[in-house]
Amino acid sequence: MDEKKTAWERLQIVHTKGRPTVRDYIPLIFTDFYEMHGDRLYGDDKAVIGGVARLDNRPVTVIGIVKGRDITENKECNFAMPHPEGYRKALRLARQAEKFHRPIVCLIDTPGAFCGIAAEERGQGEAIAKNIAEFMTLRTPIISIVLGEGGSGGALALGVCDELAVLQNASYSVLSPRGFASILWKDASREQEACEIMRTTAEDLVHLGVAEAIIEEPLGGAHNDLDKISENIKEYLSCIISKKCEKDIDVLLKERYTKFRKIGEFSE
């Protein structure tokens, strides 16, 4: 694994045109994928994709935040920035998974939740908060993977899980480096500097207790070998889901609570 790349260099890899998206991965990792639509409350947000599928032979629920591969797809999926109905669709499918005792796989790749009038009017904050709280106690194993960008609360809405894995070049952060620089220094052009001090690389995330696993990417990045990276993700998922499914569900839930409960640094 090439660990010498800086956070900024990795971000450039993540932003490389042709980096695989959720739509590229699903057929290579799962079989029998049936997509389900809508939140049953307002509409169907194309930034969030979800449905049932098989992983090896086991039925699972797959929920992902999807980037477009070109401008047409990106317009349709709003550049992977969900509205509240996207998060509510995710929660609906997650509850369905709990009902039918299927493990949940969340695939995260988003700059963040959409910031706009409609999103605020329909309760972006409430939708994210509800997902975070409800995922904490869903009585089925949840594995989340950050594929590229994990942007803020919009990523955390699919990030409450039993184990979080991060692709080698992916990042997970409280805000984009650009937004971070603009808020803290009132100067968005200092984004590269922000990127380096934010501690958002896969190794940082493991070190901070946010992620548990790093999935290795092919040399130069995931876009160089889609089959290989899909195989790596699949191998990780098969192994971790079998492991989590063997656990007593109450033990699993206690561990999930503790995983988040212990993150933080303070003295008293």
Next chain:
Amino acid sequence: MLEDFFKVVKKRFNDDEEEKTPVFKCPRCQTAVPMPRYEELHRVCPACNYHGRLSAAERIGITVDKESFHEFDADMKSGDPIDFPDYTEKQEALREETGLNDAVVTGTALIKGSPVVIGVMDSRYMMGSMGSVVGEKIARAFEYAADNNLPVVMFTCSGGARMQEGIVSLMQMAKTSGAVKLHSDKGGLYITVLTDPTTGGVTASFASLGDVIIAEPKILIGFAGRRVIESTIKQRLPEDFQLAEFMLDKGFIDMIVERRKMRSVLSHLLKLHGYNKKEV
């Protein structure tokens, strides 16, 4: 020379206003109110009813029974999880200035005799942002309430996640929401009181999870900030966008309650949920 000219104009302009009394300028209606009058009204604008910001101590003072507040974790101080430049120094200066150790004060208290766990955020400390300490204190407050069958009343006021703690601050959203869920699943009542402003990661976590959500009039409630939205959609937002009244209309809060009635409304709601006067 031009500078001198401006100095004279500025001086004359200033002389026109009340010279020594400090003035509060309402951010909603721009009315200038003499500070003593504004403070007498518990920081409510007499012209438009905007409910301004209170310190945690002021809020506790007007909300709970005298001498009934017992603070939790008063000495808890934040670490520096991502070694952010000047974070430790900045906090030391703020501690000196505000007398607070971080942006939330939690503890137990009585409201007209009913025992509660109460949390009050304070915007003077890094805009009430949520980092390790805010997350930990709020999680502990809900866990304590769950263990002791107590209701929780939380006054929120925050700019969101604390950037200086990076991803660790984001995780506090999960920590606090998990503790709210734990308390809720045990049947505990959680009343959120949104105060000015409640935004970002706090809106997207424990602030939106109350069984009853109250807001003070005219205050700002939202996920994304106004400027962020305006720069995303490249248009000006309506004046009332994200105000409490707007959020009530959209269905995200239960009621708007004026500050002078808050203590009494909280007391009634607590009793309606069976949390009666503690029998001594």
